[in-house]
Amino acid sequence: MASSCPGNGRKMWPELVGMHGQEAARMIETQNKMVKAIIVDKDALLILNFDCNRVWVKVDKSGIVAVIPQLG
16 A cells, blocks of 8 residues: 555665664654654554554564554
8 A cells, every 4th residue: 555655755664674663763754754653562453544644663572673664
């Protein structure tokens, strides 16, 4: 779904898997100024609406990114 968002900013960050969530969120917001990176537990229930200005940074119990962050 990330491809449905307008603009030329980054839409996916596969290289951030394995990185600490806080650092990953900073990198996402630096690379795409139009988004807000929100850190959540990888198993958390999330709102289902798609938002081109949001990136869920899903982390494990140690705070490490466990899922590829992407717009939505």
